[in-house]
Amino acid sequence: MNQITEDFRKLRLKPTKERKGQQEELIELNSQNAVNSRGTEGKWLKFVVISDTHEKLVKILDKIPRGDVLIHCGDFTNYGGSAAVSKFNELLGKLPHQHKIVIPGNHEYGFDTRESAREYVTRVTTKNPRELLTNCTLLMDESIEISGIKLYGSSWHILHGFPFYCEPGAEIREKWAKIPNDVDVLITHEPPRGFLDKGLRGQTYGDVELLHAVEARNPKFHVFGHIHECYGAMTNGKTTFINAAQLDRSMQTEYAFYLSPDERKPKWAQIPADVDILITHGPPLGYLDARAKDQHYGDEQLLEAVEQRDPKFHVFGHIHECYGAMTNGRTIFVNAAQCDRSMQTGRLPIVFYIRIPES
């Protein structure tokens, strides 16, 4: 199990009886306003999350904790507009975080490129918003990797009549299908169904399709805002959900969390893209890796690395029971383990040919 999961398992969960209509268990913040602590071993990145500042970022600017990565989950303006976007950008420039990641929310008129087609009442036009945001990285259905940690940001939501609106069901499901499977930190504007998504009277605003997409991928963190009344953090045991909406009756404390870069992923990332013969000790998941039916020992991240590169051959051993060769049509997988389970030899070496490239 990865360190972060261990870490937040230890957190005490506190019930929030003061919130009407909510039975959720909220994660209690530690003295650094963080949902977990930095581990004692290895390198850790500190993430700080804010959302829904609605042109009031200036009020909390001095309170925002320092950290390596600042994330804003959208609604930094009230109705978009070049002046408001530029002002936001100027304030971001005063913050010390090395990486600043921003997604637009439903209040950022002018960011949704389909706006004219959708006949939104564009009260204020924002010309070339991407060019105005020079002090951050804007993610619109895009990923960014920071020290091997993958972040993905997307603004779609199901609140009718605003930019980035999608119909609940198939239309928005298609948008969430683009979320990479190996995302570590998912950034959306709207909440998923059932997590920090309720209004004051208990009405639910969360998106069930987004919930399904999250549960299929289990990112370490899912951060969002949008439902101002539901500022807080929760976990389902696999993902920590953070609604970082700042704008309530009073401004809220900013959230922080820590993540250590995944130890294995960067290693497989070093495999050259043009490798012809990949040699590892262990098998990738699903190829000559099973001790018994449904008992797979292969490495999922190795499989992903192989499928991204399509070497001609991937040779390995390690799982003695699985001596043999298989193909996925692009790569031939060879498990050349010479000993069987009881360490008896007698198998043949596996031979293959590769044509020498002509120069």
Ligand SMILES: [Zn+2]
């Ligand atoms: Zn908002």
Ligand SMILES: [Zn+2]
């Ligand atoms: Zn919103």
